[in-house]
Amino acid sequence: MSQIEGEKKLDLLITGVGGQGAILASDIIGKAAVVSGLPIRAAETHGMAQRGGSVVNHIRLGTDLGSMIPKKGADVLLALEPMEAVRYLDFLKDGGVIIVNTQPIIPVTVTSGLAKYPDVQEILDVLSEKYIVKAFNADELASEAGSRLAMNVAMVGAVSGYLPIPKEILIESVKALVPQKTIEINVRAFEMGRRKVEES
Amino acid sequence: MTTREYMLGNVAIARGLLEGGVQVATGYPGTPSSEIIDTLAARKDRDYYIEWSVNEKVAMEVAVGAAWAGVRAVVTMKHVGLNVAADPFMTLAYAGTKGGLIAIVADDPSCHSSQNEQDTRRYAQFALVPCFDPSTPQEAKDMLPYAFEFSEKFEIPVIFRPTTRISHGKSDIELGEIPTEKSAPHFEKLLDRWVMLPKNARPRHTHLLSIQQPMEDALAESPWNSLELKPDATFGVIGAGIASVYAKEALQELGLEASFLKIGTYPVPKKLILELLETVNAVLIFEELEPVVEEQVKMIAQEASLPVLIMGKTGGFVPREGELDISAFLEALNKAFDLDIEPQKRSIPLELAPRPPALCAGCSHRATFYSMRKVFGKDAVYPSDIGCYTLGIQSGTVETTLCMGSSISIASGLYHAGEKRPICCSIGDSTFFHTGMNSLLNAVFNKANITVTILDNRITAMTGHQPNPGVGFTVTGEKTVEVSLANLCRAMGAGSVVVVDPYNLEEIQEAFKAAKDFEGTSVVIAKQPCVISEKRAGIRRVPYIVDPEKCEGCKQCVKFGCPAIEFDEENKCAVITALCSGCGVCAQICKFEAIREVKR
Ligand code: SF4
Ligand code: SF4
Numbered sequence: 001m002s003q004i005e006g007e008k009k010l011d012l013l014i015t016g017v018g019g020q021g022a023i024l025a026s027d028i029i030g031k032a033a034v035v036s037g038l039p040i041r042a043a044e045t046h047g048m049a050q051r052g053g054s055v056v057n058h059i060r061l062g063t064d065l066g067s068m069i070p071k072k073g074a075d076v077l078l079a080l081e082p083m084e085a086v087r088y089l090d091f092l093k094d095g096g097v098i099i100v101n102t103q104p105i106i107p108v109t110v111t112s113g114l115a116k117y118p119d120v121q122e123i124l125d126v127l128s129e130k131y132i133v134k135a136f137n138a139d140e141l142a143s144e145a146g147s148r149l150a151m152n153v154a155m156v157g158a159v160s161g162y163l164p165i166p167k168e169i170l171i172e173s174v175k176a177l178v179p180q181k182t183i184e185i186n187v188r189a190f191e192m193g194r195r196k197v198e199e200s
Numbered sequence: 201m202t203t204r205e206y207m208l209g210n211v212a213i214a215r216g217l218l219e220g221g222v223q224v225a226t227g228y229p230g231t232p233s234s235e236i237i238d239t240l241a242a243r244k245d246r247d248y249y250i251e252w253s254v255n256e257k258v259a260m261e262v263a264v265g266a267a268w269a270g271v272r273a274v275v276t277m278k279h280v281g282l283n284v285a286a287d288p289f290m291t292l293a294y295a296g297t298k299g300g301l302i303a304i305v306a307d308d309p310s311c312h313s314s315q316n317e318q319d320t321r322r323y324a325q326f327a328l329v330p331c332f333d334p335s336t337p338q339e340a341k342d343m344l345p346y347a348f349e350f351s352e353k354f355e356i357p358v359i360f361r362p363t364t365r366i367s368h369g370k371s372d373i374e375l376g377e378i379p380t381e382k383s384a385p386h387f388e389k390l391l392d393r394w395v396m397l398p399k400n401a402r403p404r405h406t407h408l409l410s411i412q413q414p415m416e417d418a419l420a421e422s423p424w425n426s427l428e429l430k431p432d433a434t435f436g437v438i439g440a441g442i443a444s445v446y447a448k449e450a451l452q453e454l455g456l457e458a459s460f461l462k463i464g465t466y467p468v469p470k471k472l473i474l475e476l477l478e479t480v481n482a483v484l485i486f487e488e489l490e491p492v493v494e495e496q497v498k499m500i501a502q503e504a505s506l507p508v509l510i511m512g513k514t515g516g517f518v519p520r521e522g523e524l525d526i527s528a529f530l531e532a533l534n535k536a537f538d539l540d541i542e543p544q545k546r547s548i549p550l551e552l553a554p555r556p557p558a559l560c561a562g563c564s565h566r567a568t569f570y571s572m573r574k575v576f577g578k579d580a581v582y583p584s585d586i587g588c589y590t591l592g593i594q595s596g597t598v599e600t601t602l603c604m605g606s607s608i609s610i611a612s613g614l615y616h617a618g619e620k621r622p623i624c625c626s627i628g629d630s631t632f633f634h635t636g637m638n639s640l641l642n643a644v645f646n647k648a649n650i651t652v653t654i655l656d657n658r659i660t661a662m663t664g665h666q667p668n669p670g671v672g673f674t675v676t677g678e679k680t681v682e683v684s685l686a687n688l689c690r691a692m693g694a695g696s697v698v699v700v701d702p703y704n705l706e707e708i709q710e711a712f713k714a715a716k717d718f719e720g721t722s723v724v725i726a727k728q729p730c731v732i733s734e735k736r737a738g739i740r741r742v743p744y745i746v747d748p749e750k751c752e753g754c755k756q757c758v759k760f761g762c763p764a765i766e767f768d769e770e771n772k773c774a775v776i777t778a779l780c781s782g783c784g785v786c787a788q789i790c791k792f793e794a795i796r797e798v799k800r
Contacts, residue, residue, distance in 0.1 A: 018557065026370070027206070030370055030372075033206070033372070034204055034206040034372045039372055040206065040370075040371065040372050042369065042371070043365055043368065043369045043370070044368055044369075045312075046312075046368045050557065052555070052557055052560070052763050053555055053557030065448060065452075066365075066369075066445035067370070068365065070526035071525075071527045071545060073526075083555070084555075086548055086549070086552055087548070087552055089546065089548055089549075090546055106766055107553050107554065107555040108558045108761060108763055109553050109554050109555065109556065111758055111763075111765065111766050115553035116551070116553060117553050118550050122550070123550060126549045126550055129549075
């Protein structure tokens, strides 16, 4: 199902909210890339944005240049939160793939009445007009796997079919990076996420 | 076989320091520089001394002491930190060093987490010291052993200037060897070097000027600068530091025939610049922040009477503020050479809610600000400072943020200017130790009638939870004295000093009332550990829930702003989510007693 098969170059953008585990998700991919011998560059959000703010990670597989994906350059956008899928669309290629977790996280600007959260279905509809969208509730999927906290790993599983990295190496990388006690749950979440996208 | 590892730029920088044989490492935390010391401190097999100092000036001076004892030393900070350390640094350039000394000063174009965008290369020019400007995390790591050797060879401190994208970029890094042999410390009593009396300083200034050319020549030969001349190219591109990578990628994508000069060191490699200028009609200079290279190139072209068109920040081809990227380069190319490259922007098809960072659920700062606002009211003036608590701007109690430690002095200034409204400033524990102490001393001495709130969350939270003199342990987790903020403030002469628990709204509000009425400088210390460090220490509080039967939908708790409290519009009822850390403050705010602990 992967269109990039055979080619070892892929620009992936991971977006989400501080605290969702975007950095761990990108680290799993990064470590696996090194093991499989691919050059990798990545850039992540630190500092201010970590406290519940909007975060974006750039991951560039198969490049030895900079870590920042050019605008309209990303092949795949992995969004851990629906509104954050839209915020960084600038970076996605025309016709690119968006894998999105449909579970919203309401920002304080909305709870305090300063702004409105767009309707999730509307978000998906708008995205589907121009891009290939794979949407599912990854929080619920992770709960099924054993812990809501494994949402980020379920999302890595979901994107794994698009990555120029063998699945086994990605799973090894999951095992190496998640807390010892949660390995089983996380591997299950990974598999479930992967299946979700394969089946859709 | 070489080993490759996937690492954060700052971890790669720490590795480079190890490969360069660092013996003393100091710093003050500041994003994006903090993980360098954190990484060095976390190593189990340490054979170097390491500390978090109370501020950058102190950190610099400790590193200087080490370098004067002949060992290799590093001091780390963010760009604005060098302002604090500028005093010793400027004179250090005259005195020079014995052991290699690197000042790592991380710049933050676009102010990802800073109060300004200043360009550290200007400081290097100002102080007449060389500056290394890495373009990738790999290069950053490789440059450091070189920088130590360079520093020792010329007996001069050097600046190493990564930017946010280097420090917080990640990459596969090829590792080198870590040396096992290091020089033994020995302080040589060179009075004409270490005592900067005017009589000694004057000849050192002459000396400093005399080594500029030799340093430039050595750097021009270094691997950090490189020139690729394309035989048919009529125009050239000069890229500095990380900007060179963006330019290079864009040129590759477009397949343009342009000669390309990458610059990674200052003073700039004049020879290479001349070589480029002699072969092209026009150059575009791509560098972040200040037109440092551009000014040099213009001078070189003029001296050599070369009629080359030089384009960059002047003329508006490249923006002078903010972070650059590939799009910025393409735009600059378009403008400079009238190429017809398609713009890369698209409009976002939906209206999105902003998602600014906020204080964590259960953060004690929120409770303190809430009470402060209750007691001092809308009319009071609230100078504040730099740390997590700056996010309290959403509570309406952060009205100024200038630089580390300035809140108390600004409050004093407002008072002495004749401001009649009550003044309540806030400052974190680490910031207080950094430079707030001096300001408090001054406020007390000059009789400022203000209230100083020290937000003591027992850690330096914003930058990643580094210890400070108030917490009782050092960077390596070793036990040390736990300096009492209250005793310190009393020793400085503050008339009223109280320590309160901000989670207890009644207690802290009483304290604020008393402080407001106090004539003179009063101090309220709101003490409660940061929720993140508490969680890491394994302390769990019982979470709270809203009883939908009792909730009247008044939204008082929602207005408090804790991210764990949402409002269910359908049922007109507040809800507490899994984010709740169990501080219990919302339960005290709710008038209908609808919020209570989850029963076990
Ligand atoms: S990190 Fe600590 S101090 Fe900072 S907002 Fe969170 S709880 Fe508060
Ligand atoms: S007890 Fe209330 S204020 Fe405290 S963290 Fe939980 S929801 Fe937030």
